Every structure is written in C-alpha cells, then in structure tokens.
Amino acid sequence: MQKRNNRRAVIIPVIIAVSIAAGVILGWYLPSGSHADQRERPSPSGKIGTLMQLIGTRYVDDVDMAEIEETALPAILRGLDPHSVYIPARDLSRANEQIAGNFDGIGITFNMITDTLLVISTVPGGPSERVGIMAGDKIIYVNDSIIAGVSIPDETVIGMLRGPRGTKVEVSVERRGVDELMTFEITRDQIPITTVDVAYMMTPETGYIKVTSFSMTTFNEFVTALRELKNKGMERLILDLRGNSGGVMDAATRMADQFLSDGSMIVYTEGRAFPRDDIKATRGGEFLEGDLVVLIDEFSASASEIVAGAIQDNDRGTVIGRRSFGKGLVQEPIMFRDGSGLRLTIARYYTPSGRSIQKPYGDGYEEYYNDLNERFLRGELRDADSIRFADSLQYTTKGGRVVFGGGGIMPDIFVPVDTTGVSDYFLAVRNSGIITRFSLYYTENNRESLSRIDTAEEMVSYLKSRNLLNSFVAYAESAGVAADPEGIKTSGEVIEIQLMAYIARNILNNRGFYPIWERLDNTLLKALEYISGDDR
Numbered sequence: 001m002q003k004r005n006n007r008r009a010v011i012i013p014v015i016i017a018v019s020i021a022a023g024v025i026l027g028w029y030l031p032s033g034s035h036a037d038q039r040e041r042p043s044p045s046g047k048i049g050t051l052m053q054l055i056g057t058r059y060v061d062d063v064d065m066a067e068i069e070e071t072a073l074p075a076i077l078r079g080l081d082p083h084s085v086y087i088p089a090r091d092l093s094r095a096n097e098q099i100a101g102n103f104d105g106i107g108i109t110f111n112m113i114t115d116t117l118l119v120i121s122t123v124p125g126g127p128s129e130r131v132g133i134m135a136g137d138k139i140i141y142v143n144d145s146i147i148a149g150v151s152i153p154d155e156t157v158i159g160m161l162r163g164p165r166g167t168k169v170e171v172s173v174e175r176r177g178v179d180e181l182m183t184f185e186i187t188r189d190q191i192p193i194t195t196v197d198v199a200y201m202m203t204p205e206t207g208y209i210k211v212t213s214f215s216m217t218t219f220n221e222f223v224t225a226l227r228e229l230k231n232k233g234m235e236r237l238i239l240d241l242r243g244n245s246g247g248v249m250d251a252a253t254r255m256a257d258q259f260l261s262d263g264s265m266i267v268y269t270e271g272r273a274f275p276r277d278d279i280k281a282t283r284g285g286e287f288l289e290g291d292l293v294v295l296i297d298e299f300s301a302s303a304s305e306i307v308a309g310a311i312q313d314n315d316r317g318t319v320i321g322r323r324s325f326g327k328g329l330v331q332e333p334i335m336f337r338d339g340s341g342l343r344l345t346i347a348r349y350y351t352p353s354g355r356s357i358q359k360p361y362g363d364g365y366e367e368y369y370n371d372l373n374e375r376f377l378r379g380e381l382r383d384a385d386s387i388r389f390a391d392s393l394q395y396t397t398k399g400g401r402v403v404f405g406g407g408g409i410m411p412d413i414f415v416p417v418d419t420t421g422v423s424d425y426f427l428a429v430r431n432s433g434i435i436t437r438f439s440l441y442y443t444e445n446n447r448e449s450l451s452r453i454d455t456a457e458e459m460v461s462y463l464k465s466r467n468l469l470n471s472f473v474a475y476a477e478s479a480g481v482a483a484d485p486e487g488i489k490t491s492g493e494v495i496e497i498q499l500m501a502y503i504a505r506n507i508l509n510n511r512g513f514y515p516i517w518e519r520l521d522n523t524l525l526k527a528l529e530y531i532s533g534d535d536r
Contacts, residue, residue: 048076066338073342081345082361082368083329089339099248101193101217105162106169106186108133113440116140116148117157119173120506123191131184133173135506136447140181141172148174165189176447192217195247198510199225202518202528207234210514211255214247214303219254226258226286236291236531238524239307242321246302256310258285259292259317264352264398266310269330271347292317293527296409298372298381301325302357308409309351315399319411320527322381325372326407328357351409353395359407384414413530418522421494425487429476435495438475439502442468450507456515459504469496494520 056065073086087095107126110117117139122129140148142160161169167188172181195218197210207229211222229237256266260281270276294308294317305324311317328350331343349357361368379386389404397403404410429435443450453459469492473483488495497519504512518524 048072077342077344078365081329082365083327083331083343084345085331085343087341087343089336092339092341099215101195101215102190103162103193104165104188105191106133106171106188107191108161110139111436111440112154112157113437113444115151118440118444121509126191127186127189128184131186133171133184133186134175136444137173137175137182139171139173141170143170163188176444194221196221196225198514199229200511200515201229201232201234202238202515203532204233206236206238206528206531207232208238208240208514208518208524210240210510211304212244214244214249214251214255216248216251218247218251222251222255223258223286230286234290236293237287238293238295238527238531240295240524241300241304241307242295242297242523243299244301244304245299245325246304246327249303249306252303252306253279253310256307257281258287259311260285260314261288264310264314264316266352267306268350268352269347270350271330274347291531293531294319295523295527296321296324296411297523298322298325298375300409301327305357305409306349306351309355309357312403312409312412313352313355313395313397315397315401318413318530319409320413320530321411321415321523322417323375323387323410324408326357326359328359328407351395353397353403355395355403355405357408381417383416413526415523415526418520420522421491421520423484423487423490425481425484426491426495428481429472429495432479432481434476434479434481435472435498436502437479438472439499439506441475442471442499443503443506447507450503453507456504456508456512459508459512460500460516463500463503468499472496472499 052065052068055063055068070086070088077084077086105127107123107128109120109122111120112118119128119133119135119137119139121135122133138148140146142157145160147157147160161171163169165188168185169188170183170185172183175182193215195211195213195215197212199207199209202208209222209225209229211218226237253266260266262281262283264281266279266281268276268278292311294311296304296308296319300308300321301324305326305328308319308324312319328348329345330347330349332346334342334344336342351357359368359371375381387410389406389410393405395403395405450459450462453462469488472495473488477483497516501513501516504516
C-alpha cells in the first residue's frame with residue numbers, strides 16, 4: 001500500500017460507534033496543527049466560568065464541584081449537535097476498546113441461561129483455552145463469589161472477568177459428565193475484537209464478507225478475508241455493512257481504496273475552522289475489477305456510509321438495501337486529566353459527488369434520534385416510493401447518474417423490510433427470547449453429537465432429521481407460550497431456520513450461523529440474484 005501524499009491532514013481513529021439505539025455515535029479526528037493531544041483546555045470564561053467560581057466560593061452549602069461539571073458538560077454539548085458528547089472516565093476506556101480492536105480479559109464468548117454463565121466458545125489460543133476451559137462449561141464461581149442462580153447483571157459479570165493483562169482470576173466451572181466443580185486459574189491477556197464477522201463463498205464465483213464495525217484492526221482483517229476468498233476463486237463480492245454503525249475512519253477509507261482506481265475521490269471533510277481535506281485512492285487495490293455489491297440499511301452509519309458513498313459516487317459497484325442512518329459529522333477528541341473525554345464536532349463528511357452524509361438535526365436531539373421511528377411510520381422501510389427528495393438535493397456520480405443528498409446514502413436498489421413468516425406466535429417466541437434460549441438448551445443436551453459436525457450444510461442435514469420444530473413448540477409451551485397451529489403454519493419455517501442457525505453458531509461460530517441465516521435474508525438473496533446477473 002503506497003503512502004498517501006495527497007492528504008493535508010492526519011486523520012486518526014475516527015468515529016467510535018457505540019450504539020445507534022442508545023443514541024450515541026462518537027468520533028475522533030486529529031487535523032494537522034490540532035491541539036487535541038493537550039490534556040486540558042483553558043479554564044472556562046464568561047458566565048459559565050463565573051457561575052462555577054461563585055458556586056465554589058459563595059454557595060450556601062458545600063457541593064461536589066466535580067459532580068456539577070459532570071452534569072453541566074453533557075447539557076452544554078447537547079445544545080450543539082447530536083454527536084458532540086462528553087464521556088465520563090468510567091465509560092471512556094470501554095469506548096476506546098471498540099476502536100483499538102482489543103481488550104484485556106479471559107477470552108470467552110458466553111451467554112446467560114437461567115442465571116448461569118454458559119461458555120459458548122473460547123478464543124483460539126486465548127487465556128481460557130490455554131488452561132482448559134471448554135465450550136459448554138458453566139461458570140459457577142468467579143474467585144470466591146458465586147455468580148450462578150443469583151441474577152447478577154451481565155455487566156457485573158463482565159467486570160469480574162475482565163482486568164489488566166497479567167492479572168489472574170480463578171473460576172470454578174460445572175462440566176457435563178464431571179461430578180465436582182473444576183477450578184481453573186486464568187491469567188488475563190489481550191483479547192482481539194474481530195470486526196469481520198464472517199467471510200465465505202456463497203457460490204463458486206461470489207464471495208460474502210460481513211463487517212460489523214470499523215476498528216484499528218478492521219483493515220487487516222478485511223484484506224486477509226478478501227485474499228482468502230480470491231484464492232478460492234472469488235470473482236464477485238458482496239460486502240455487507242448493514243447494522244455497521246461506524247468506527248475508525250482510516251479503516252473505512254483504506255477499505256474503499258481496495259476497490260477504486262488511483263486518484264479516485266473517497267471522501268472529503270470540511271469545517272468552519274478546517275479547510276477542505278480530500279482523501280483519494282492510491283494504487284494497488286486488491287479488488288479493482290470484479291463485480292461489487294455493498295449492502296446497507298437504516299443502521300449503517302458513519303464509516304460504513306463513507307464506504308458506500310465512495311463506491312456509489314465512483315460508479316464502482318451497486319448499493320443495495322435501505323437508506324443509511326446519516327451520520328456525517330467529524331469529531332475531535334479532547335482528553336481531561338481525570339480520564340474523561342470530550343468529542344467536539346469540527347467538520348462534515350462529503351461523498352465524492354459533494355453530498356453531505358449528515359442528515360438534518362435542526363429540530364433537536366429527540367427528533368434526531370426519533371428519525372428511524374419516523375421512517376418506519378412513513379412507510380420508508382417498506383416502500384421506496386415513500387421517500388421524497390427535493391430537486392435541490394440532486395448530485396451526479398462520476399458516470400453521470402443522479403443520486404440524492406439530504407442525509408445518509410440512498411441505495412441504488414431498494415429492498416423493503418421482509419415480513420414473510422411473521423405471525424403473533426413468532427413475535428411472542430422471538431420477543432421473549434425463547435428461540436435463543438431453546439437453541440442453547442438444545443445445544444447443551446446434544447453437544448456430543450453436534451460437536452462431530454464440521455459445516456453449516458451438515459448441521460442443516462442433521463437438524464432436519466430431528467423434529468426440531470416440534471421440540472421447540474413443546475419447550476415454548478413449558479415457557480408459557482401456548483402452541484398456535486395457525487401461527488406455527490405461518491412461521492414454522494422461519495423459526496426452524498433461525499433455530500438451526502443459532503445452534504450452528506453455538507458449535508461452529510459465525511461460519512456456521514451465516515450460511516444458514518442467509519436463507520431468511522431477503523436483502524442478501526436479492527444481492528446474490530443481482531450480482532449473479534439474473535436481475536440486471
């Protein structure tokens with residue numbers, strides 16, 4: 001990869017995406033000449049500074065000035081834009097894990113089943129695997145504290161298991177076939193957070209890569225996956241960015257660089273105090289010629305919108321799905337001495353055609369985050385004709401096609417939310433978590449047989465012969481959801497496929513889950529049909 005000499009600014013860890021649903025999408029930007037490395041800004045001036053001084057020196061009661069600051073800072077920033085935010089010290093390290101692509105811990109994936117921590121898998125080569133922890137183990141004690149059957153919140157359990165690398169934690173586990181609890185001392189270590197969920201060949205020519213977020217490790221993960229699929233004969237690629245709420249901008253631009261010819265515009269930023277900064281493609285991309293589809297939806301935001309916008313505006317591939325979230329504000333990080341941080345919006349992202357990615361936010365914070373609900377109520381998730389763009393928002397791609405601004409990326413091919421197989425029965429078992437609970441229950445009671453299965457295809461074949469749906473209906477009844485013959489007739493196939501996918505994930509991780517789940521994925525199936533040439 002050649003060094004980019006065309007960039008006037010140094011852009012590092014941009015856009016920590018925490019959760020759209022939680023209403024927080026954050027970002028990092030370090031322009032050249034920035035003072036973002038300073039640990040503290042000058043003392044506040046004007047009315048705010050005077051008020052703080054008066055409270056500290058003259059108020060009738062003793063007060064905690066630090067607590068007042070913690071309350072005041074979010075309120076001040078909330079009046080600016082939805083993405084200028086204050087992050088308390090207790091939350092900042094967890095947020096930074098998302099962009100660093102790693103954390104310190106014991107290296108397990110787990111789920112809580114009937115108030116018991118069940119190990120779903122261990123990180124290969126990680127601390128837990130090294131001492132002998134196995135999938136299917138139930139952790140009963142952490143050090144001297146019992147965590148089974150006492151309704152401890154997941155966050156508390158995570159806090160007990162995580163800790164600085166090199167420190168030790170003792171766990172006692174219950175293992176099927178072993179009469180007594182087994183105790184292991186685990187030395188915590190650095191655990192990678194993978195952001196490329198899965199990469200596999202859907203057909204002999206078409207590859208699929210799912211990217212869930214953008215961290216410091218994403219680009220290397222992506223290129224590794226891309227090369228592996230090319231070695232398997234991939235000629236066409238479906239890049240899935242649905243639900244990807246953002247992350248490190250540099251990872252996004254380097255990903256887009258793999259598809260675009262030298263000198264092609266990827267994205268540019270511009271703000272009141274920061275001049276326009278163009279980021280362009282370099283030479284030597286890994287996938288410059290093959291057919292390309294990018295999948296997006298209403299939860300695709302920020303860095304994922306940069307990739308989709310670059311592909312669309314350069315006419316390099318086809319964007320399929322639903323209109324993306326519309327997060328295109330650039331934040332600069334400022335750190336405080338107490339370990340807390342500030343993300344202040346300083347610029348906007350623009351696609352190569354000049355579209356601002358950011359959707360309007362002038363109606364206030366609540367309306368901004370209620371936008372997704374409004375899209376649903378307007379019918380936008382079901383019907384592309386419900387989406388209206390003003391003529392003033394028209395832009396043209398490199399090849400002269402008309403695209404629209406106004407916030408987010410509108411796909412070239414719209415695919416509505418799929419409601420096939422949805423019934424009241426399905427909603428009852430899904431919303432109560434019974435589908436995932438039964439999947440864990442079934443896995444635990446059949447682990448020996450399931451563990452002999454190596455592929456998703458074998459898993460489907462095995463489970464198809466086991467009357468899975470009938471067993472599930474009986475389990476759901478015992479959990480309080482009565483059998484509904486009409487609902488089961490409508491939703492039975494959907495429920496069965498979901499069950500098979502979740503059981504496969506418990507045994508084979510995502511390489512088992514996604515090839516089964518794709519049978520229910522209307523958008524992915526549309527993309528496969530399109531890229532295969534059947535729908536052009």
